[in-house]
Amino acid sequence: MKITIYNEYLHEKHDEYIKGIYPDGIHSCIAKFLTEAGHECRTGTLDDPECGLTDEVLADTDVLIWWGHMGHHLVPDEIVEKVYNRVMEGMGMVVLHSGHNSKIFRKLCGTNAGELKWRDDDEKEILWVVDPAHPIAQGIGENIILEQEEMYGEHFIIPTPDELVFISWFAGGEVFRSGCVFKRGNGKIFYFRPGHESVPTYHNEKIQQVIKNAVKYVKNDSIAPMTYGYVEPTVEWKK
Amino acid sequence: MKITIYNEYLHEKHDEYIKGIYPDGIHSCIAKFLTEAGHECRTGTLDDPECGLTDEVLADTDVLIWWGHMGHHLVPDEIVEKVYNRVMEGMGMVVLHSGHNSKIFRKLCGTNAGELKWRDDDEKEILWVVDPAHPIAQGIGENIILEQEEMYGEHFIIPTPDELVFISWFAGGEVFRSGCVFKRGNGKIFYFRPGHESVPTYHNEKIQQVIKNAVKYVKNDSIAPMTYGYVEPTVEWKK
Amino acid sequence: MKITIYNEYLHEKHDEYIKGIYPDGIHSCIAKFLTEAGHECRTGTLDDPECGLTDEVLADTDVLIWWGHMGHHLVPDEIVEKVYNRVMEGMGMVVLHSGHNSKIFRKLCGTNAGELKWRDDDEKEILWVVDPAHPIAQGIGENIILEQEEMYGEHFIIPTPDELVFISWFAGGEVFRSGCVFKRGNGKIFYFRPGHESVPTYHNEKIQQVIKNAVKYVKNDSIAPMTYGYVEPTVEWKK
Amino acid sequence: MKITIYNEYLHEKHDEYIKGIYPDGIHSCIAKFLTEAGHECRTGTLDDPECGLTDEVLADTDVLIWWGHMGHHLVPDEIVEKVYNRVMEGMGMVVLHSGHNSKIFRKLCGTNAGELKWRDDDEKEILWVVDPAHPIAQGIGENIILEQEEMYGEHFIIPTPDELVFISWFAGGEVFRSGCVFKRGNGKIFYFRPGHESVPTYHNEKIQQVIKNAVKYVKNDSIAPMTYGYVEPTVEWKK
Numbered sequence: 001m002k003i004t005i006y007n008e009y010l011h012e013k014h015d016e017y018i019k020g021i022y023p024d025g026i027h028s029c030i031a032k033f034l035t036e037a038g039h040e041c042r043t044g045t046l047d048d049p050e051c052g053l054t055d056e057v058l059a060d061t062d063v064l065i066w067w068g069h070m071g072h073h074l075v076p077d078e079i080v081e082k083v084y085n086r087v088m089e090g091m092g093m094v095v096l097h098s099g100h101n102s103k104i105f106r107k108l109c110g111t112n113a114g115e116l117k118w119r120d121d122d123e124k125e126i127l128w129v130v131d132p133a134h135p136i137a138q139g140i141g142e143n144i145i146l147e148q149e150e151m152y153g154e155h156f157i158i159p160t161p162d163e164l165v166f167i168s169w170f171a172g173g174e175v176f177r178s179g180c181v182f183k184r185g186n187g188k189i190f191y192f193r194p195g196h197e198s199v200p201t202y203h204n205e206k207i208q209q210v211i212k213n214a215v216k217y218v219k220n221d222s223i224a225p226m227t228y229g230y231v232e233p234t235v236e237w238k239k
Numbered sequence: 240m241k242i243t244i245y246n247e248y249l250h251e252k253h254d255e256y257i258k259g260i261y262p263d264g265i266h267s268c269i270a271k272f273l274t275e276a277g278h279e280c281r282t283g284t285l286d287d288p289e290c291g292l293t294d295e296v297l298a299d300t301d302v303l304i305w306w307g308h309m310g311h312h313l314v315p316d317e318i319v320e321k322v323y324n325r326v327m328e329g330m331g332m333v334v335l336h337s338g339h340n341s342k343i344f345r346k347l348c349g350t351n352a353g354e355l356k357w358r359d360d361d362e363k364e365i366l367w368v369v370d371p372a373h374p375i376a377q378g379i380g381e382n383i384i385l386e387q388e389e390m391y392g393e394h395f396i397i398p399t400p401d402e403l404v405f406i407s408w409f410a411g412g413e414v415f416r417s418g419c420v421f422k423r424g425n426g427k428i429f430y431f432r433p434g435h436e437s438v439p440t441y442h443n444e445k446i447q448q449v450i451k452n453a454v455k456y457v458k459n460d461s462i463a464p465m466t467y468g469y470v471e472p473t474v475e476w477k478k
Numbered sequence: 479m480k481i482t483i484y485n486e487y488l489h490e491k492h493d494e495y496i497k498g499i500y501p502d503g504i505h506s507c508i509a510k511f512l513t514e515a516g517h518e519c520r521t522g523t524l525d526d527p528e529c530g531l532t533d534e535v536l537a538d539t540d541v542l543i544w545w546g547h548m549g550h551h552l553v554p555d556e557i558v559e560k561v562y563n564r565v566m567e568g569m570g571m572v573v574l575h576s577g578h579n580s581k582i583f584r585k586l587c588g589t590n591a592g593e594l595k596w597r598d599d600d601e602k603e604i605l606w607v608v609d610p611a612h613p614i615a616q617g618i619g620e621n622i623i624l625e626q627e628e629m630y631g632e633h634f635i636i637p638t639p640d641e642l643v644f645i646s647w648f649a650g651g652e653v654f655r656s657g658c659v660f661k662r663g664n665g666k667i668f669y670f671r672p673g674h675e676s677v678p679t680y681h682n683e684k685i686q687q688v689i690k691n692a693v694k695y696v697k698n699d700s701i702a703p704m705t706y707g708y709v710e711p712t713v714e715w716k717k
Numbered sequence: 718m719k720i721t722i723y724n725e726y727l728h729e730k731h732d733e734y735i736k737g738i739y740p741d742g743i744h745s746c747i748a749k750f751l752t753e754a755g756h757e758c759r760t761g762t763l764d765d766p767e768c769g770l771t772d773e774v775l776a777d778t779d780v781l782i783w784w785g786h787m788g789h790h791l792v793p794d795e796i797v798e799k800v801y802n803r804v805m806e807g808m809g810m811v812v813l814h815s816g817h818n819s820k821i822f823r824k825l826c827g828t829n830a831g832e833l834k835w836r837d838d839d840e841k842e843i844l845w846v847v848d849p850a851h852p853i854a855q856g857i858g859e860n861i862i863l864e865q866e867e868m869y870g871e872h873f874i875i876p877t878p879d880e881l882v883f884i885s886w887f888a889g890g891e892v893f894r895s896g897c898v899f900k901r902g903n904g905k906i907f908y909f910r911p912g913h914e915s916v917p918t919y920h921n922e923k924i925q926q927v928i929k930n931a932v933k934y935v936k937n938d939s940i941a942p943m944t945y946g947y948v949e950p951t952v953e954w955k956k
Contacts, residue, residue, distance in 0.1 A: 088351055088396070090850060110349035110398075111424050112327050115467045123476065126951060128632045128653050132941040133807055133903040142633065142943050143951070154606045154645065155465045155620065157327070157424055159349075162399055167632065167645060167653045171952070173473025175606050175645045175653050185350050185396055186850040224849040226394045226859050228354045234412025234843060234860070235888070237362065329611060365712060367871045367892050371702040372568060372664040381704050381872065382712070393845045393884065394859065406871065406884060406892045410713070414845050414884045414892050425611040463610040465620050473604060473621070474649070566829050566874070588827035588876075589902050590805050593945045601954065633943045635805070635902055637827075638879055651951025663828050663874055704872045706832045712890030715840065 001039045001219055004061040005030050006053060008071035009045035011197040018197050026067050026195070026202060033208045034215065046074055053079050058086045063215045066105070067195065069098035080104050088185030092218025094211065097195035100156070105191070108184050109158055116176070117153030123171040125149040125194065127178050134165045136179065136190065136213045140206040150196035152176045158191075168193060179210070181217075188218040240278045240458055243300040244269050245292060247310035248284035250436040257436050265306050265434070265441060272447045273454065285313055292318050297325045302454045305344070306434065308337035319343050327424030331457025333450060336434035339395070344430070347423050348397055355415070356392030362410040364388040364433065366417050373404045375418065375429065375452045379445045389435035391415045397430075407432060418449070420456075427457040479517045479697055482539040483508050484531060486549035487523035489675040496675050504545050504673070504680060511686045512693065524552055531557050536564045541693045544583070545673065547576035558582050566663030570696025572689060575673035578634070583669070586662050587636055594654070595631030601649040603627040603672065605656050612643045614657065614668065614691045618684040628674035630654045636669075646671060657688070659695075666696040718756045718936055721778040722747050723770060725788035726762035728914040735914050743784050743912070743919060750925045751932065763791055770796050775803045780932045783822070784912065786815035797821050805902030809935025811928060814912035817873070822908070825901050826875055833893070834870030840888040842866040842911065844895050851882045853896065853907065853930045857923040867913035869893045875908075885910060896927070898934075905935040 007027035011018045022029050031041040042061070044052015058064075064083065068075070080103045087093055087108060095105045101114035127144040129137045144166075153174030159182070166179030178193035192210060195201045202208070246266035250257045261268050270280040281300075283291015297303075303322065307314070319342045326332055326347060334344045340353035366383040368376045383405075392413030398421070405418030417432035431449060433440045440446055485505035489496045500507050509519040520539075522530015536542075542561065546553070558581045565571055565586060573583045579592035605622040607615045622644075631652030637660070644657030656671035670688060673679045680686070724744035728735045739746050748758040759778075761769015775781075781800065785792070797820045804810055804825060812822045818831035844861040846854045861883075870891030876899070883896030895910035909927060912918045919925070 107346075108349045110347045110421075117466060117468065117470045119470055119472065121472075123472075124952065126651055126653075129941050129943070130632045130634075130655065132633055132943050133900070133905070133937055134941075135938075137941040138939045140941065142941060145951075153470065154608045155467075155610055156608075159398070159421070159423055160401055160642075164638075164642075167655075169647055169651055169653045169951075171472075171474075171476040173604055173647055174470075175604075175647045177608065177645075182349075182398070183850070184398055188850070220850055221852075222855045224846050224851075224854040224857065224859060226846070226849050227356060228394075229356070231356045231358055231392065231413075233358065233360075233362075233410075234862075235841065237410040363713065365890055365892075368702050368704070369871045369873075369894065371704050371872055372661070372666070372698055373702075374699075376702040377700045379702065381702060384712075393847045394849055395847075399881075403877075403881075406894075408886055408890055408892045412843055412886055414843075414886045416847065416884075422611070427611070459611055460613075461616045463607050463612075463615045463618065463620060465607070465610050473623075474602065585824075586827045588825045588899075595944060595946065595948045597948055597950065599950075601950075631948065633945075637876070637899070637901055640877055649950075649952075649954040652948075660827075660876070662876055705834060706872075707834065709834045709836055709870065709891075711836065711838075711840075711888075713888075715888040 001215060002060055002062045003034055003039045003065065003215055004042045004044060004057055005065045006044045006051060007067040008069065009047060010071050011069065021200050026197065029202045030065060030211065034212065037212050039215065046071055051075060051079055053083060055082065058082055061091055062219045063092040063094065065094045065096065066099045066102060067096045068102045069197065072102050075103060080107060084108065087187035087189065090186035090220040090223045092187060092220065093189040094214050094218060095189060095191045097193060100191065108182065108189055111157045111159055113158050115157045117174060119151040119172060120196065121151065122148040122199065123151055126169040127166045128169065129165065130167050131163065131165050134163065135217045136165050136210060138213055139209045144206045146194060146201060146204065148199045149194055149201060152193055186220060186223045190214045190218050240454060241299055241301045242273055242278045242304065242454055243281045243283060243296055244304040245283045245290060247307040248286060249310050250308065260439050265436065268441045269304060269450065273451065276451050278454065285310055290314060290318055292322060294321065297321055300330055301458045302331040302333065304333045304335065305338045305341060306335045307341045308436065311341050314342060319346060323347065326426035326428065329425035329459040329462045331426060331459065332428040333453050333457060334428060334430045336432060339430065347421065347428055350396045350398055352397050354396045356413060358390040358411060359435065360390065361387040361438065362390055365408040366405045367408065368404065369406050370402065370404050373402065374456045375404050375449060377452055378448045383445045385433060385440060385443065387438045388433055388440060391432055425459060425462045429453045429457050479693060480538055480540045481512055481517045481543065481693055482520045482522060482535055483543040484522045484529060485545040486547065487525060488549050489547065499678050504675065507680045508543060508689065512690065515690050517693065524549055529553055529557055531561060533560065536560055539569055540697045541570040541572065543572045543574065544577045544580060545574045546580045547675065550580050553581060558585060562586065565665035565667065568664035568698040568701045570665060570693065570698065571667040572692045572696060573667060573669045575671060578669060586660065586667055589635045589637055591636050593635045595652060597629040597650060598674065599629065600626040600677065601629055604647040605644045605672065606647065607643065608645050609641065609643050612641065613695045614643050614688060616691055617687050622684045624672060624679060624682065626677045627672055627679060630671055664698060664701045668692045668696050718932060719777055719779045720751055720756045720782065720932055721759045721761060721774055722782040723761045723768060724784040725786065726764060727788050728786065738917050743914065746919045747782060747928065751929065754929050756932065763788055768792055768796055770800060772799065775799055778808055779936045780809040780811065782811045782813065783816045783819060784813045785819045786914065789819050792820060797824060801825065804904035804906065807903035807937040807940045809904060809932065809937065810906040811931050811935060812906060812908045814910060817908065825899065825906055828874045828876055830875050832874045834891060836868040836889060837913065838868065839865040839916065840868055843886040844883045845886065846882065847884050848880065848882050851880065852934045853882050853927060855930055856926045861923045863911060863918060863921065865916045866911055866918060869910055903937060903940045907931045907935050
């Protein structure tokens with residue numbers, strides 16, 4: 001499968017502590033375990049022309065992974081439009097953590113999905129599987145315990161997810177719909193909550209397993225061809 | 240209830256035949272039967288400053304009805320943004336017929352909802368109730384038969400509706416999800432398919448009944464107050 | 479509105495501590511605040527002939543509330559069938575707490591909804607509103623904090639709820655889909671998790687508010703009449 | 718994949734015309750094209766002990782296909798219970814045509830799914846794809862045209878399908894939700910409308926393709942293990 005991993009790549013360059021966790025950026029960490037899983041991975045960042053998301057790259061991408069936080073506004077609207085069009089065509093997406101506030105995720109949701117509660121206090125998060133038959137939940141047992149994560153709390157302004165896979169518990173008393181599938185056009189999008197830049201979440205094997213499951217799940221093998229626009233009657237009739 | 244009816248108001252001014260059906264515009268026809276039903280109605284068109292959708296009007300609107308077709312691109316993006324923000328806050332919307340291709344409906348769907356099959360051939364449409372307990376379906380029996388309508392056929396590029404109320408049958412062999420509720424932010428949107436400008440659909444009593452039901456259904460009486468942004472822990476915990 | 483409250487009424491008679499909390503039974507406590515809210519309330523228990531759910535009572539009930547725990551098997555199958563048939567016709571239901579394992583709720587779910595995690599340890603529960611525009615969530619703020627409740631934890635074997643209103647957090651680390659609407663036939667069912675017999679949950683004003691909201695929400699004012707069985711063609715056609 | 722095909726096998730034995738279409742029964746016709754597609758197929762009928770659905774067979778079945786009509790009441794309740802339990806565990810099901818009124822399908826729906834409109838008049842049916850990215854819709858183009866079928870018309874008393882894949886158009890003016898996925902417990906069920914015994918629907922290549930797609934889709938490769946019942950706290954807390 002051809003996977004493109006977009007990461008704004010700002011925190012990891014500007015903060016020594018975060019650089020310590022992801023020396024080559026979050027994108028490289030994700031690319032590594034997905035490559036080891038047999039996928040063909042490209043990456044793109046704000047340092048690349050067109051964020052690394054050129055027409056050629058997008059046309060050749062089965063699944064696009066998205067991590068962004070402080071640089072959402074630096075992604076040009078034309079690129080957001082191109083990504084959106086590819087999702088409509090059937091490209092899968094995995095939107096990670098603070099990507100909930102990216103232009104592309106809000107556009108796909110049709111809501112202000114940037115709004116939620118948060119607290120960056122290295123607290124315990126437990127993600128519970130609420131759909132044990134879902135392909136994204138396989139191989140991790142019934143929960144994922146992260147000793148230190150940023151908290152995201154409800155209410156999260158998303159439309160009703162087509163499928164809800166995980167709900168998170170936080171030590172400070174909040175809950176969150178942490179693993180949500182949305183279908184838009186011919187594309188599937190999986191939003192996955194964990195992954196704050198200051199904690200080593202993407203080094204966690206269960207988190208890696210979820211992402212490996214998710215890219216398979218959101219990939220479309222084929223799309224039934226549809227006709228749009230003016231059409232002749234399918235059956236004869238007379239007025 | 241305070242209802243604002245937006246209609247681009249182009250066909251009815253430029254085409255004598257259509258003017259014959261809706262002499263004062265589709266918006267006036269809709270305003271008439273909703274006023275008779277006891278609602279306080281305003282209208283707005285492309286002829287009005289800011290399409291009649293000023294901040295004051297939108298802030299004072301419980302439900303916004305939308306009809307547009309050839310002038311979707313003439314609605315300024317800033318107005319679309321304002322309408323969208325009011326839906327997020329809880330304003331209801333009823334989007335009619337070719338409004339499926341409006342900027343606001345596509346933005347709320349998160350898809351290219353403008354795409355579908357169509358044929359303007361005055362053919363029979365039968366709308367079947369598929370959710371008899373739904374408030375929008377009350378008072379019309381089990382179907383609505385329209386002798387002459389434009390055809391819209393699947394595939395219609397919408398996300399899974401939160402509620403599906405009507406499915407249409409067309410003489411030429413096509414079907415369509417004709418009555419769909421979408422929830423976005425705190426707002427409810429009802430998309431209702433019939434209403435081509437060249438046929439007297441909005442004079443049909445059953446169609447009027449559906450619209451009267453729909454404005455009640457999408458109106459929100461109250462919204463539970465939510466906190467967003469940084470929050471202190473809800474319960475004490477220690478690391 | 480005509481409300482019937484079924485409670486098996488076993489714990490409150492057999493356990494002095496529980497009797498102290500609900501001297502006349504959980505059903506009487508609920509009947510009291512719903513009567514004060516203007517509703518016409520009947521109650522039924524295992525002590526009554528036909529559990530108090532005779533044909534006459536069911537036919538005259540808009541909304542049926544259900545609390546049961548240790549006596550699910552004592553409810554005759556014929557009564558379950560009658561309740562089911564009334565839900566199909568449009569009677570609303572509110573299923574409380576351990577009612578998740580009642581014959582009627584499992585029959586309406588189409589799953590083994592009796593299965594879940596539990597722990598009876600008087601621990602803190604926080605119910606978070608995840609749909610602030612939902613009528614059932616009005617008037618309680620953004621959460622309900624119960625200092626002592628039994629824990630129910632995911633995975634809860636229910637079908638995807640038509641609407642998810644509350645998610646619970648528990649001190650011991652679990653989460654639960656605590657407020658769920660299911661539509662079955664012409665009936666709406668609201669499952670609401672809190673309400674263990676050994677804690678004074680139904681004396682809590684916010685919990686009372688949710689139940690008051692819920693009975694209004696699941697009540698159907700009217701149902702569109704449908705034809706079933708053999709029908710003549712709606713339109714003429716020839717082979 | 719291990720597939721078991723249950724067919725009551727009554728019409729094909731008692732009616733010469735129907736025997737002409739399916740000389741060895743509908744089950745044999747389906748088994749033939751699924752075997753050719755590489756699957757391991759067993760069949761069961763009312764003539765077999767326990768309908769061919771013994772504990773051993775069910776335990777060894779990935780996907781169960783169900784066709785029944787006049788003999789629904791002849792299937793013992795204990796067998797229905799066993800099939801239901803296997804669906805909860807994760808066995809897939811494909812329910813065909815008049816199987817909508819089987820005990821097992823109604824039990825899984827939680828509604829009186831036997832109710833619908835019907836007319837047996839050899840009229841044209843067109844099944845339209847309404848979810849072109851769905852795996853069940855691949856390889857058949859945008860519709861399936863059946864020159865002669867029995868009509869089933871809405872309202873069909875099913876819960877909101879988790880996924881809606883096909884909507885049917887009928888010459889006589891009706892529509893029907895013809896391809897519906899329901900998730901129950903760990904199992905997926907696909908209901909597929911066409912397949913009246915008096916027309917050669919299961920000889921149609923597109924229909925065969927849908928069934929081949931469906932068995933793959935409803936098969937579960939693995940299920941995340943869940944704990945149910947009493948549990949110790951996941952995190953420590955003190956009262």
